[in-house]
Amino acid sequence: MSRFTIKPINVATPMPTQNPFLFAVYHKDVYPAGNAKMEAPRVGNGNDWNANQPYRMYHGRKVPGFPQHPHRGFETITCTLEGTIDHTDSLGGSGRYGNGDLQWMTAGSGILHGENMPLLNEKGDNPVRWFQLWLNLPAKNKMVEPNQLMHWNENITRFNTPDGKANVTVLAGTLHGKTALPPIRDSWAKDPANDVNVWHMLIKPGGKITLPKSAEGSTRSIFLVEGSGLVIDQEKIPELSVVEFKGQRVAPEVQLSNTGTEKDLEILVLQGKPIDEPVVQHGPFVMNTQEEIAKAFSDYRRTQFGGWPWDQDAVIFPREKGRFLAVKGKPEEYPPSAIKKDEL
Structure with missing residues (x-):
């Protein structure tokens, strides 16, 4: 009898998740060359999620992405x-x-925030790929002060298996003795006892990697987002699938193998102990009771969560601007590569 269930997933639409994760989506778009304003050649309709197109505008009109939302x-x-x-x-x-x-x-x-994708390349395609995950907060932290944290690519924990046939990025948690950079201060992931792990993997043909058993009570989901030929527990996993371990005391040790001959497998693993509290979600708000959801809408209508201080709903920065992070009251941050370049 199989120790897991398999469900289909689709690019650009929400994928099934397990507590403590609320939401996961894999965005994969190949945008054409941008114009002088870093805009796409077609205007979005404000709600473009068509998986049959090479790219989507999402909620954007001229620049793809997600203008301000709460x-x-x-x-x-x-x-x-x-x-x-x-x-x-x-x-x-x-x-x-x-x-x-x-x-x-x-x-x-x-908080209100916007995530927009400027098409920086005027002479060729602008491929964009990213995952967004929603991780729940326990009741005691649901009303903490909003905050953000950036981990630059140059600092993120990565390793290869001894044969070089699998590469792992440890985005949260620990795998095979390699630990991710610290999560944000109020996160459920902040306490190692909550066993929150986020691993991104590339497995070459003939490659394999073993996932250790989880902490007791944890859920585990394995998303196959690119490639075919994944085998888990001697069972072949279809392309674009999520494998869920649940209903077990512990997610067991398993080996992931790429039995294909041509393409790398690309995999995202989410693991963690559930937050043992009611979950009530309505659109962009996730609380513990229906009354708290009603208050969230009331507060948003009344305060706009502080208001939108920008002159546009979909803000993008000048083409020549490099990577940076600006948080009010703190010095602007830059990735290590930019700092080194400035020192030369």
Whole structure:
């Protein structure tokens, strides 16, 4: 009898998740060359999720992405693979990140933010790939002060298996003795006892990697987002699938093998102990009761979570601007490569 269940997934639409994760999506778009304003050649309709197209505008009109929108009661983890994202928020924070950078953002008591994708290349395609995860917050932290944290690509924990046939990026937690950079301060992931792990893997043909058993009570989901030929427990996993371990005391040790002959497998693993509290979600708000959801909407209508301090709903920065993070009251941050370049 199989120790797991298999479900289909689709690019650009939400994938099934297990507590403590609320939401996971894999964005994969090949945008054409941008114009002088870093805009796409077609205008979006404000709600473009067509998986049959080479790219989507999402909620953007001229620049693809997600103009200002609210959140309360959880945190986002944005894991970039390719391309550029410009961030702005109602706290006056801003940033440009991508190509392997990782952003943690605690919505807490409420924040407006925008994530827009400037098409920097005027002469060729602008491929963009990234995951966004929503990780729940326990009741005691749902109304904490909003906050964000950037982990630059250059600092993120990565390792190869001894044969060089698998590469792992440890975005949260620990795998095979390699530990991720610290999560944001109010996160459920902050306490190692909660066993929150986020691993991104590339497995070459003929490669394999073993996942150790989880902590007691943890859930585990394995998303196959690219490639075919994945075998787990001698069972072949279809392309674009999620494998869920649940209903067990411990997610067991398993080996992931690429039995294909041509393409790398690309895999995302989410693991963690559930937050043993009621979950009530309505759109961008995640609380513990229906009354708290009603209050979230009331607070948003009344305060706009501090208001939007930017002159546009979909803000992008100048083409020549490099990666950066600006948080109100703190010095602007830059990745190590930019700092070294400035020192030369």
